[in-house]
Amino acid sequence: AWLPPEAFRALGARRVLVHGQGMLVDTVLDEVSRACARYGGRVWHSPSWDVDVDVVLALRGAGELPNPAVEAARAAGEAALVEIGDGETLGDEGFLLARAGEVTVVLADAPAGLLYGLFHVVRLCAAAYDPARPPERHRPALRRRMLNHWDNVAVHPVMGQVERGYAGGSIFWRDGRPRGDLARIREYGRLLAASGVNAISVNNVNVGRTEALLLTDRLGDIAEIADVLRPYGIRVHLSVTFAAPVVLGGLSTADPMDEAVRAWWAATTRNVYERIPDFGGYVVKADSEGQPGPFTYGRDHADGANVLAEALAPHGGVVHWRAFVYNHHQDWRDRSTDRARAAYDHFTPLDGRFRANVVVQVKFGPVDFQTREPVSPVLAAMPATRLAVELQVTQEYTGQQRHVCHLGPWWGEVLRFEPWGPGGRTIADVATGVAESGGGLVAVANTGDDLFWTGHPLAQANLYTFGRLAWDPRLDPTAILDEWISLTFPPSATADPELVGRTLHEILDDSWRTYERYTAPLGVGFMVHPGDHYGPGIDGYEYTRWGTYHFADRDGVGVDRSRASGTGFAAQYPPYWAQVYESPESCPDELLLFFHHVPYEHVLHSGSTVIQHIYDTHFTGVEEVAVMRRRWQTLNGMIDPAVYERVAERLDEQVRSATEWRDQVNAYFFRKSGVPDERGRTIY
Ligand code: GCU
Known part of the structure; x- marks a missing residue:
């Protein structure tokens, strides 16, 4: 790496x-x-x-x-x-x-x-x-620069060893036990430290029965990892289940207001610190996608987070309480329920009620790590709460480390976004906070036991970029990429470093936009194959209860999230953006279908119609991937043959998959709209 x-x-x-x-x-x-x-x-x-x-x-x-x-x-x-x-x-x-x-x-x-x-x-x-x-x-702008591993200890029947993992097995776990390769963990810590990361959670936010035990019976497994990572300045955190007092403690309730529950958390946490004095704290996904939480007891997220925070406070630990909470039992006829609204609706009323050592961890967008989403309005709406911005380095929706998709430019846009309007504070400022009071930057890791750490060797750049942006969110992602290239591909007898660097920039710089071009158009999101989220499934979620709808019909496409006639999500922003997003006339093209349902002939600011934009970008996207592949071929003989081969093989898949995306998306919208491509290209 x-x-x-x-x-x-x-x-x-x-x-x-x-x-x-x-x-x-x-x-x-x-x-x-x-x-x-x-x-x-x-x-x-x-x-x-x-x-x-x-x-x-x-x-x-x-x-x-x-x-x-x-x-x-x-x-x-x-x-x-x-x-x-x-x-x-x-x-x-x-x-x-x-x-x-x-x-x-x-x-x-x-x-x-x-x-x-x-x-x-x-x-x-x-x-x-x-x-x-x-x-x-x-000096780092952010005090905590954290990676969340979605690694399962026991292999999950559907998600496998690593949930949304595209780099082989886990670095930490195999088949229910620690993997035992401490040298590898040490190497990993070294890489992370060199990028700036200083905290890591080592198990999935969806906590199963085996994983729950890490907090108590299997604490030794965590202590061992902490011992290996400590010399690189990395503190270990643990994902815990909110139901732990019941499933581990044998109590009849996990009600955060119950004295026995509070005592259980306090004693359990004291025990953790006896074993791991520099333990970082807990990560919690509660009342979301089937995970237990305070709602069971008629309590809210602040009640839930505070009981864990109270237990951690004497030891200097923090709770990262995730804001990714929504109702995943939606009915398509009900146009008022909107997954995008959920985090704001749940959390902003609680602003000011969280203890000082609670960090509310907010996904950067309101839905779910899509290739394009607006920035989450929650980040502008909780001034009295420590907020962390959560990114996804693992490429769940962005090509699963089979596609080249360099996310630095996307994260840069998010971090520079000014939610209160031009000239105001940025998302980076929110993560930093006043006098370092912010919650920092967190990302879901993209690493595994793969030879190249990340499956796709070029996906390493995403991990490196995350670490550097977490150290300083104001860094220029292009300059970070330069650093990564010159470290990873040093001059050699066979390589012209200038040529290698230029070619890698040409491949990576715009690859996120290329990916966007051949997948879901104009911010509408998803359209992925359900379950595994790889490849096109235009109607994949259109007829399920998970509710990530695009509402395409013969007349138009997109989700009306305006205040006037839609779900009202646009009104969750401070006035400047609420107004910009409210109307299709002022909404930026790239988010048009996220905020509005428009006819296919609606004319974008670019001058193109929506339907023609869909055709054009999908043809262009595939052409760009073909160019990427040709560029990569010019490096044959200049870099490590194993790296060359791995990337070459993945680029073949990217060309195949991008072509499939193009043809499915174009055919779908041609058939729905009946509007032909004005350039007469082949649409199946
Ligand atoms: C996505 C992802 C899940 C994950 C969830 C989360 O929905 O598909 O696998 O558990 O995000 O962030 O908790």
Whole structure:
């Protein structure tokens, strides 16, 4: 992935001094030692004699060294920090990078900062040693940067080992037991730390019987994972079932207002912290898609979340309580029930009632990780609650890691979105919060026991991008992709790095928009094969109770979510967007069918009609995938043959699948509307 040995060449060929103590300093030392052993450099740990070095990685509070050159470098670093201004503390995870004459200096206040500083130096490669490089101070914008694994411990009869997993089995579990490959977990922690991730939940939000036991009888399994990930600064969290007091504790109720229930959570949680002192906290999916929750006892989500929060608070833990709650028993005749409205309707009345260590975790869109959705209005409607934005790195609806679909640009759009209107605060600001009070960024992981970690080797870029955006949501996704490419595909005897980089950008940059072109049009969403969600199923959900309807008939298509005549969802936004989305005239083209039911001949802002837009984008999308495949073929011989083959094979599938999407969507809408393609192309 993004830490091949070559990524450490520039560092490993130098003389490096590490100064400080602590578990994560040892990790830094270990990384540097391995790099130097490979590339001929040298490493010293807080030496008490004079050494001449190229790089100093030091904790600020680590005491003086009897070494004038090193002390001069450290002093220069301190001076640079003062010069940068903006406070002189680096925080728990921040670091300073500066040049002091011939020496590159990394300073941190805490061991985790030194580790992130090290990976920054690795990422910069030769640029870290550029004498003209001005000093930089880095601190993560978000305190918690978390991955949720939807891994089952026991194989689920329908969902398998990993729910919505497209990269083989689980890294952690196999057939009901820990997988036992601790070296692999360690490698994983290393990759995640190098991208910026610092928290991970290790089991599915849908908690089955076996998984429930992780909280009690099988806590040892979690402790073992925590031990392996700790040296990389990653805290472990656990998905728990709200019914735990009943299913594990033998109580007759899980009512959050019941004293025995509260005592059970408190005692159970105390036990967790005795075993895992830096345990992160709980992740909960309650009263959603069949999971138990407080509704059973006539309580609400705040009551439910607070009882867990109360148990975690003395130990510094948090509850990530998911806002993905909706009624999945819908009737198509009932036009007022709208899945998009649900999270807002359930949660916004509770604003201000959650304890300080509850984070309400909100999917970025109001429906379900679609290729295109508006940003969830919940994110603008709970000012007195800590909110986390949940993304989906695993490509459930975006090609399942068989299709190239680079999601960085999409997430960038979401994070830059200004829900209160132009010039206002952004979604990134909401996740950050005031004075770091926000809930952070969370994503569903796309990794597994696959040789390339993510099934599709190019899907690694999504994971890397998530970590970097979680560190700083204002980063430019294109620049992040540059980093990923240069780390993952270092120069080699057979590769022209400039050509490889350009080609990968050409393939990846616009791939999310390409995917959008050949799948569900104009924001209407779904149209996927039910159940597995792969490939076209235009009417797949149109006749089920899950209610993700597009309402296509002979006259038109789309969901009326306006306040005036539809479900009223548009009115959940602050005034600026409520107004923009309310009318088909002002609604952006890409979301038109999400908000409105319009005739096929409705003219878009682009000048095209809806029906012609559907035809054109579907033909174009497939052509773009064919170009992607040709571009990839030009890299044959330049990159690792195993990677080349894996991607080539998946691109063949992408061409096949995109063609199927095109033909099904075009034929469907041609048959419904009776309007021919104005360019006379083949529609089956
Ligand atoms: C989607 C997905 C489910 C998952 C759910 C969730 O609906 O298909 O597999 O459980 O999201 O986010 O909880």
